Amino acid sequence: MTAEGAITADLGTLALAAVGHAGSGPLAVSGWSADMLQPCIAALRAAPGERDRRLVALAAALDLSDAEIAAAALCLAVERDSRTARALAEVQHPLGSSRPLLGLVATALEPVGGEVLALASGAAVASGLIEIGSEAAALPERSLSIPLPLLGALTGHADAWANVRPVTPPRVPLPDAMRAAATARAGLLAHRPRGGMVIRSASASEALAAAILAASVLGLQLARIDGDPPPGLAAWLLASGHAPLFAPRPGPGERWPLPPLGHYAGPWFVLPGLDGVIEAEEPPVEWLLAMPDEEARAGLWRDAGAAQVDAATAAASFRQGAGRIAEAARRAHDHARIEGRGALEWQDIIAGVAAGAASLDMLARRSDAQVPDGSLVLPPELDDALARLVTRAQLRSTLSRGLGTAVSARYRPGVRALFTGESGTGKTLAAHWLAGKLGLPLYRVDMSALTSKWIGETEKNLSAILGAAEHADVLLFFDEADSLFGARTDVSDAHDRYANAQTNFLLQRIEEFDGIALLASNSRDRFDPAFARRLDVILEFPMPEAPARRDLWRAHLGDAHQLDDAALDRIAIAVDLAGGHIRNIVLAAAARARAAGTAIGWEAVAAATCEEYGKLGRPPPHLSR
Template structure:
């Protein structure tokens, strides 16, 4: 052991060299208390049984322990000297603590006392619990004083005997061990569970020092193991980078009354909520403890909250709860109030974040409260973020304007998309970043939870695959241009500020089955580089009142972050005409249609409706369509083009196939596809290439399937194939 500093010639009390020297000095004081108590016990109960070795602590063993001082190498204090030595060592410790503070030396026990407002009695309780954690001989002395070999930790009774001089002070000190006391409410100590402790009364319960407090007193700054898996401590730079977030400018740290703030940031992932909190802490010059609230919810959220706030106090940091809205349930207002009251006890700034707006259910006593929205960046800001994060490399085929317009991303999502794209590029040949890599990176960041009410379609068709009349193809290309330049028109040209609703793109495709409506939707999605989700109407429409609206709300809310095209096939089942109200069923059906009209107007994404019966669509929906494209059955020239391109180039097709004859048979594009596939399977079964015979036989099956009347004469010179 190092030599203890002593007063110099001028009588100036030396400071402690470090924290551990102070802890040892305090334990020396606790040891003296124990010596005095043991001698008093011996005087009151001289002698003792020695017939049961191992079942109790013998007098000889205690004497042996007392001959070897526990907390110093020599200079043991004789208990016979009374209270004088205890007062002396207490005064010396206080003087050395003051000297240490003047020299700016950090002593953890005084820090703990000041942070949690502990009285000297509370500090002594901590030290009594600490002693047996550091030296096993204290366990034996505690067992001896408690006359129970199994009780190796101090009971409340033992603590009161050591620290209280009479019965009145013992009774008045019971509140130190109440649930609301600083020691227990901050989880500095805790009584052992009944299963671990035979004591059934309060006074006979053993108490233990919390492991994190033990580590802290000994110099550890590791985050409490109970929260380490979902928390991290960061040290923000004082000169934080310029924030590219639209809500950060409103962050304030104190309210007009000078109180610290509880600030709630709400908005989608990656909008800069955490960055704003880091910047605020950087200005204050304090660290920030970031807690993932979803990890807290797995256990008792309130107890975990206490531990998290305690950790922030130990670290001298502000605290940021990510995903805080997962902890507060609108249906559990009392739970939310309890959490808020606990947050109100924290003396430093508190930052909360969530995805939805939230207001506290009550008034705060010690903090002000502010709710700040963090929206998805505007088109122009998204474009600047793309340019900045790409490092100015925006040449070649990379079009940041297109990316900013098609993907309504936050700054964090843009960063993640570029990271993913670079990984995709690195795994390919050459590693050069391309627009295709960026599109794939963007799709990886889009919300995929739409799958609960939809099926994702992988768009494979291109403009070369679809055969339409000239004006119809022109309409489809106008739709694609609308998608491409939407951000420019609304943001750069000011239409966004002029209109509050109706800024989405709503398209209606109408025509008989098989005329190419789904293919056209895929072509548009492929051209735009966007995913397309076919909405499952059977899963949305419910016979239970209110369920359909709830399902629709879920679809449109999830679609806001999907950056995908919503495709409602057979839309007349959901977008049908409102009817005259004759009963409650009609009334609720009309409510569903009205709700859908509202969501269509509010939604800023892309919606494509497809119907076989345009006349069944409610006129209110038709008025809200920016484009309405009719898909008639193909004419003979168009059918011939379809037949000519229907077979993949890998398919062996006989040169004698008469596409001109086939084009004269009135079929939709969907039926032609069915015939081609069926003919290919017949050819495969025959072990031959696809011939006219296979196609005619497949035509016969298609006619039978769609209920079209036919005679062998309809097949002309190929009629022998169907006889």
């Protein structure tokens, strides 16, 4: 401090001067007195220079004493400048190295309350800003240092730890309504010390984009915490201007406690998916990201490069969230580039949507089978019912408009259909045909991978699949669904009680599903009676009669055969099997014919038919010429 009272030093220089005054050697400063320390620190707290700005702000947030802020400045100074480190090492020789010893610091800062135990138990050490060395020595002879990530944060070179990393913004534009909602909810956090926000969505990228937007309203960036928060996290968050982000995946009914954040009293964010209960000292702000309406979806498609007409058609055809639209648009652009087009066309959008959703690829298997109209041979009444199902699915977003409040108040846009019938009657083929008509990718749920012997895992798996499917707008196909949605049983022990509770959850979740779900089973009787009420459509796929079987033979054989109409009639009458078995027979007959170098003939069909009946354990029909 000059005679006029102006500050000519920073906090690190003041701390070094105090050390020099307490000892001797290269750090000694002429004209320095101990009573100058406190007013200098106060002046620099009030008007910090650029070198001290972050440390002073952190000290205010942690409520550090003058001795603690000076000790932190000293630790920072020796890490910043090698000459300072060597000078301090000389002062501390032979006991210490280039990092200050706690005893020396306490002695030097005694005029501002420096004391060994006070420093060792104060907020600077408790928050992780200062670390006490692990030397096998008494407390005064142990070193003080600042962790490397905090050094970076305090010097403007943000560094990440092994399980703490700054978040990279996803390429997910958000609709205006969601941006307004983020601003409003961020405003709530601004008035809640230690308050947090729980953002729920089936799309991790969409939830992350919403969290980043809400944090930016508060002037903060996000840092994702994986695992237990490391010591010093609170100080690092405050110094670097980050808010902590957690992304657990609790299952339905599971509780996830917020990890302790120590001295950090700012906002926090949790992205748990759709399920689970987040436990925190202060009740968090809950935000369930809503599905954008048709107008908002059209705007997102336009922003992604689609023409106005195509954007409107895509918004009306596909009920997708912002994250899914961004993903589908990127794949559409890839398709356009492969086809040599500079701008998106409708066929590119169709290809981008049909390419599937990354959020589902780990949960179910995508099927690319294309089933034209001629391949689906069904009774006329079943054809009509499937056509009505297509219409119902296409109108699902707007179906409740103009209807009474008894419908509109509880309406959900999901469509749930059950296909029943014996194996091979066309249930799976009809599911693929329906997906083609709607322009949606079909995901087949692997029931063996979905169900688990561990309590709660089946529910967790199903909830994850349904949530991802809702957001991505795909067609979910549950084959052998009765194994999952079977009838409840009388309770005789704890296992029955849990099984019934699981069935109750599954029935409730499928009723709340906002996407399109097709379930297939060999028998309707295997389902819980309460399940029928939760379905929009139940279609029975009968065993085909002889005329339908003839059409199935024609559809499967194509032109690569030598059978006349009379032979096809005889086969259709004699072979009383469903379409799936006819397909097997045709493939086996084709293999025989190719091996013989001929077209498919009577003998090849007869032999393949005997094999198929043998697989079923049934005697074959008489097919001699």
